[in-house]
């Protein structure tokens with residue numbers, strides 16, 4: 001809340017933003033077209049993640065979209081997967097977890113969302129390590 005105004009100002013988008021504080025375990029601002037959470041859900045175990053996602057769901061109209069920007073585990077892990085260390089780090093650091101597409105689908109099922117797509121995030125054609133995992137409110 002304190003640093004956002006300067007960052008948004010430097011980026012030249014402050015006039016398009018409203019900064020709203022709050023606790024996403026209690027509620028999330030309602031009525032937006034999209035709800036984007038980057039590196040947020042991976043901080044939490046499944047139970048707490050479902051609380052956050054259900055609060056997003058409650059805030060969303062039927063046409064809104066949920067976008068999770070996260071590091072996504074491959075369906076088959078090998079000993080060479082660097083991402084396994086990220087998974088271990090987030091578990092030790094805050095009790096969270098990196099998740100596979102299937103595990104995000106399970107979180108969505110438990111919180112009133114339907115998985116729609118997963119898109120790799122590239123920058124100048126290079127991998128960033130992030131994916132956008134997208135869902136819509138289940139009718």
Ligand SMILES: C[S@@+](CC[C@H](N)C(=O)[O-])C[C@H]1O[C@@H](n2cnc3c(N)ncnc32)[C@H](O)[C@@H]1O
Pocket residue numbers: 022023024025037038039040043
């Ligand atoms: C790992 S950081 C990610 C920050 C940013 N999205 C990024 O990718 O750099 C997790 C964010 O969740 C926010 N957060 C943690 N608990 C929260 C809560 N109960 N309600 C709202 N935000 C919370 C923190 O303030 C922090 O900004």
